[in-house]
Amino acid sequence: MSTETRSTAPPAPTRTARALNFLYRALIAELRVYSSIGRAIARRPAVPRGGTGIAYHQPVMTILIIFIVLSAVEIPILDLIVHPWPAVRIPILILGIWGLTWMIGLLCAMLMRPHAVGPDGIRIRSGLELDVAVSWNDIASVAIAKRVDEPKQPRITATEEGAEYAERMQDETNIEIELERPVTIRLPGLQPKGGHHEVIRIRLWADDPRAFLAAARPFLIAAD
Structure with a gap:
């Protein structure tokens, strides 16, 4: 007699849910x-009081600066080309300025929203959206462990011990955080790539892994 296997996977999001999530x-x-941009002007990085910010932007900094320079050069060139047609010129000028502002904002986000190691725990960040917080009570150890993954691997992957979350920079991570127990984190977006995931290990990239470890060590000792 056959038994029916029930799937525990969450239902796929509807088209409306995906559209609303995209807009949000x-x-x-x-x-x-x-x-x-405001934080960069005020020189106020998003680091908690008593914490340390650890950068992760170094591998992509050159590419971002090149894109910003090209966007800035493109605006006057296109404006010169379409100058005789105001109906075309004005929308292109607005789009060009908006695009340049967006690229500068992305660069500022990477500079002003670093990984944060503070009294409440570790916050893993990336760009404009990602901000994953893990408390010291859930962290068993923090170690330097460089790994290079295959391109286009998902952030959440299955291992023998449980699910693993990796926030890579150009397919690389160099910090490994072992958790005391499975911890639920929330990633931007909807399931299966985003949403809530229960993980047992976290890997991430830090420009200065030794500084990351040095910042974490006093809190790990205090937590013990």
């Missing part, structure tokens, strides 16, 4: 662009 994420990203 676009709005958050747009707001973060301007808030990050």
